[in-house]
Amino acid sequence: MADHPYRGQRAALATLHGKARALAPPLQRRLGLIVEPVAIDTDSFGTFTGSTPRTGTAAATALAKARAGMAASGLPLGIASEGSFGPHPWLPFGAAGVETLGFVDAGRGLELTLSAVSRRTNFAHHDVQHGEDLEPFLARAGFPAHALVVKGTDGNAMTTGVADRATLSRFAEPGTRLETDMRAHLNPTRMAAIRALAARLATQLACLCPACTCPGWGQTDVERGLPCSSCGSATQGVQAIIDGCSACRHQQSRPRPDGVTAAEPANCDWCNP
Ligand SMILES: [Zn+2]
Numbered sequence: 001m002a003d004h005p006y007r008g009q010r011a012a013l014a015t016l017h018g019k020a021r022a023l024a025p026p027l028q029r030r031l032g033l034i035v036e037p038v039a040i041d042t043d044s045f046g047t048f049t050g051s052t053p054r055t056g057t058a059a060a061t062a063l064a065k066a067r068a069g070m071a072a073s074g075l076p077l078g079i080a081s082e083g084s085f086g087p088h089p090w091l092p093f094g095a096a097g098v099e100t101l102g103f104v105d106a107g108r109g110l111e112l113t114l115s116a117v118s119r120r121t122n123f124a125h126h127d128v129q130h131g132e133d134l135e136p137f138l139a140r141a142g143f144p145a146h147a148l149v150v151k152g153t154d155g156n157a158m159t160t161g162v163a164d165r166a167t168l169s170r171f172a173e174p175g176t177r178l179e180t181d182m183r184a185h186l187n188p189t190r191m192a193a194i195r196a197l198a199a200r201l202a203t204q205l206a207c208l209c210p211a212c213t214c215p216g217w218g219q220t221d222v223e224r225g226l227p228c229s230s231c232g233s234a235t236q237g238v239q240a241i242i243d244g245c246s247a248c249r250h251q252q253s254r255p256r257p258d259g260v261t262a263a264e265p266a267n268c269d270w271c272n273p
């Protein structure tokens, strides 16, 4: 892809947390895009220890951070990532991580967000009891490759980025709470998830809009109404994939990639009410 519009262009990566290591290689390799870390104070967008809550969705926050990096650097392209962690939305007894990437191309009016839910997260916390063995929790949290935060009884962080046993035993008194430190550079599981998402972003940016040649052409929606194989009436099944351009709003539909062209009568409101 020698003629990609982003070859040799520079994009601001708004980050304090060393995410360039995960984000830059796929974008450089696939598009020739040069990712430049820009140190901005991302704490105003919500802090990882929860002392400043995030307002707005992860996608809106990622785009706002990307624009802040562009403003600080003067570059016309911006990237930022945002992580959310908590109980898994569908699976009981599990935590999930959601990574979101935002990409802004001010000149083309392009804004893209991608996100991925991952069960592979070490997100967890543990209240320290007197005389207890912490090893099972530490193993689950991936310590010391993954760092921890120690919070006092008042809920405020006493120390962050703890990645060695000497420091941990100094702070982990009974009554304190241990939490996984979810900042990307202290969390190899997150870095891997961000890297995978950056590869998806590179793949989507490599596709150019057939109408205006803006990068980022890809699926934006689906078309429902897959016909029933027995009676032919429209069902809620997906009939086609809709690709779109977020810059010029051009859209095209294409057949499902799995080749399915009809719905089972069991999924038809007419045949199986
Ligand atoms: Zn377009």
Ligand SMILES: [Zn+2]
Binding pocket: 228, 229, 230, 231, 232, 233, 265, 268, 269, 270, 271, 272
């Ligand atoms: Zn039917």
